[in-house]
Amino acid sequence: MWSYFANPHKFLRLSDWLAPLFYALSAVCIFYGLWQGLWVVPKDEYQGGDIMRVMFVHVPAAWLAMASYSALAIASFVWFVWRHELADIAAKAIAPLGATWTALCLATGSIWGKPTWGTWWQWDDPRMMSVLFLFFLFLGYMALRAAMDTRQKAARAGAILAMVGAINVPLIKFSVDLFTSLHQDASVITADGPKMAAVYLTPLLISALGHSLLFGGLVMTSMRTEIRERRIARLRARELEAF
């Protein structure tokens, strides 16, 4: 299966129509989520009144922060084991985008936290801390890649670090959970189904889908750029050889 996806030509053909489709669908979903969130759904006084509307950006960003690090770890693993170049190109594309959504999650969380809990930042909150450390993992990954002098070295070093980070994430999460929390408990995914009222849940899920599609589209575009850049470098080198 990996070998099928590892072919850059097939990827270029696939992403040629899939990326624009992702963009179009994500625009529909995100604007639907924003419209519902800002104008349609009733405000929830328990969650701080109108400020809870930031949830329609905050929760998708939190989901993407975790999903993008998982994607980075999986891409790194695939590259490390099978050495499929496309996996490394994907990992390189995912890192800055994942870091952006993680930063978005932290920023919207702070904006939501100030009026509801009276603080921008709560050090003993497990989820804030986990996301912050996730952000640092992304930064370290990007800094390490940037410091390596060749593409191959950057790929290898990055893959090792992403995998070491990934096996540490559960431990970091667990240690941070030991701290007490004033954050509300997880309410979307619980053992007995979602507890959130459907009027909030449906736009929230659609918004999360929209952000995920946008993320996927941007990753594909970024990968296409990288493939083209490599091809240009190769063509330039060939030109110089002929010279």
Add this chain to the structure above:
Amino acid sequence: MSAAPILAAFRQSLGEAWAGGAGALLPLGFLGGAAVLVPLGIGSDGDTLKAVGPGIIWVALALASLVTLERIFQADAEDGTLDLWLQAGAPVSAIAAAKTLAHWLSAGLPLALFSPLLALMFQAEASLALLSHVALYALGSLAFFFWGGVGAALSATVRRGGLLISLIALPLFVPTAIFGAIAMSGGPGSSGAPLFLAASTLFACAVAPYAMAAALRLAAD
């Protein structure tokens, strides 16, 4: 496979640490200097110092591991020793672990042994608890050195890799710092936390050598 290259790497690392003349005194000086800055920065109020003391010592330990780790693999990569280690016929992960362990013995353990003195300077009560804290600091700093070693191995070929090591290793230090702080807080959960601290250190000792080995093979290419 033989154990000789592993022992040689261990002895070489210990030797390097003492060859500079100052040996373990240099990291101790760093720890003391960093800790002395704290009362100057936050004021000399006894209760405040007592509250932040253990945390400051944890931070100073983490920093001490970071500043001393930069050269442990870099020097080997530069002078060709690393290529010899890779051809020695012993597992690279074992050699990396031996080097890290030797480095911890010369730059980590002395700091942990020194910690009761610092704790007293931070107005802690002189009691047997300070001695049990030595064990916690020693255990925690071992995890710092192993995760820091991964960063050091990854940036072995990077010039001025010290800052990079910090950025890479700091998220990996989190569990140790949290378990250590909870264990010393005396609050809820402090009786189980030393076990978690030991478990996370064992995890570091089990996983980090393989990551270091993969990174060192990269550095030798």
